[in-house]
Amino acid sequence: MAEGGQDLKFDFEFMKILLETGIDNCWPRFTNLIVDISDGELTWKRIYQTSDSHTESQMLDDKEFKAKFKVEEDKADKITDTEKTKKTDKAEKVDKTEMVIKAEKVGKAEKVDKTEKVDKTEKVDKTENVDKAEKIDKPEEVDIILTSNYSPCRECAVKLIDFYEEKKSLIRNFTIRFSRLYRITEQENKDGLKDLNRAGNSAGITLEAMTEKSWFNVLMTDNSWLDSMSTQQKSSFEKMMNEKDCFDKVMKLFGLVPNKVKQRDAATSKDLTDLLAQDKKTQDSRLKQIIS
Numbered sequence: 001m002a003e004g005g006q007d008l009k010f011d012f013e014f015m016k017i018l019l020e021t022g023i024d025n026c027w028p029r030f031t032n033l034i035v036d037i038s039d040g041e042l043t044w045k046r047i048y049q050t051s052d053s054h055t056e057s058q059m060l061d062d063k064e065f066k067a068k069f070k071v072e073e074d075k076a077d078k079i080t081d082t083e084k085t086k087k088t089d090k091a092e093k094v095d096k097t098e099m100v101i102k103a104e105k106v107g108k109a110e111k112v113d114k115t116e117k118v119d120k121t122e123k124v125d126k127t128e129n130v131d132k133a134e135k136i137d138k139p140e141e142v143d144i145i146l147t148s149n150y151s152p153c154r155e156c157a158v159k160l161i162d163f164y165e166e167k168k169s170l171i172r173n174f175t176i177r178f179s180r181l182y183r184i185t186e187q188e189n190k191d192g193l194k195d196l197n198r199a200g201n202s203a204g205i206t207l208e209a210m211t212e213k214s215w216f217n218v219l220m221t222d223n224s225w226l227d228s229m230s231t232q233q234k235s236s237f238e239k240m241m242n243e244k245d246c247f248d249k250v251m252k253l254f255g256l257v258p259n260k261v262k263q264r265d266a267a268t269s270k271d272l273t274d275l276l277a278q279d280k281k282t283q284d285s286r287l288k289q290i291i292s
């Protein structure tokens with residue numbers, strides 16, 4: 001398990017902050033952030049907590065995080081080079097074929113001309129198909145999941161959009177999940193989330209409230225938060241995970257009322273949906289103004 005910049009540990013307390021933010025007036029003064037980067041299987045994970053700078057900024061400035069994308073970029077460059085070589089090969093082949101056809105054309109009737117045109121059309125079709133096939137599931141693309149107790153503030157939203165715009169050829173899905181919207185009565189934070197959502201409209205950024213399923217993913221993919229617990233607690237947790245109402249049981253283990261966690265997540269989901277719907281309305285009315 002990777003650790004954050006301040007000798008942070010993904011322990012019970014770190015996890016508890018994520019789970020309880022926004023319940024019974026619990027508003028921690030800092031943000032806990034988990035970053036997962038995966039290319040099918042989990043390849044990189046790191047945690048951050050607000051210090052002098054916000055967690056998203058810490059992540060974007062983190063040498064290891066940057067290096068992760070440098071590595072992916074290098075892989076992408078190699079693939080692009082291979083594609084270029086392939087294309088050059090294809091182009092040469094077409095050139096040669098044309099020369100042969102042209103040579104044959106000398107002294108021959110117009111029919112050859114038509115054949116040449118058909119040939120070219122077929123070749124273009126084939127090249128396009130090959131290109132499309134190669135673009136699907138490029139091995140260098142990754143999924144990024146940010147899990148945090150607060151949504152990004154305006155300033156961090158801008159930085160995340162810049163990062164996404166620069167690296168989007170390497171990113172398949174960029175998911176940002178949170179327990180609660182951060183200081184959402186402030187207009188600039190509303191604008192930040194709307195901008196993030198707009199940046200993702202074309203492809204990749206998804207904003208989401210946490211759900212039972214996403215909590216489970218966090219708790220299951222890395223259970224090193226169990227390390228700080230007693231052997232007895234650990235074994236009782238492992239037993240719980242196989243039981244029917246395991247979500248409720250695990251929440252109780254964290255000292256939380258399961259329904260309050262579910263209600264908080266539902267409220268966050270509604271607040272987010274309403275906020276982004278407002279944005280859609282504004283955009284639609286702007287568009288109507290332009291048209292009329």
Ligand SMILES: [Zn+2]
Pocket residue numbers: 054055056152153154155156157
């Ligand atoms: Zn921030």
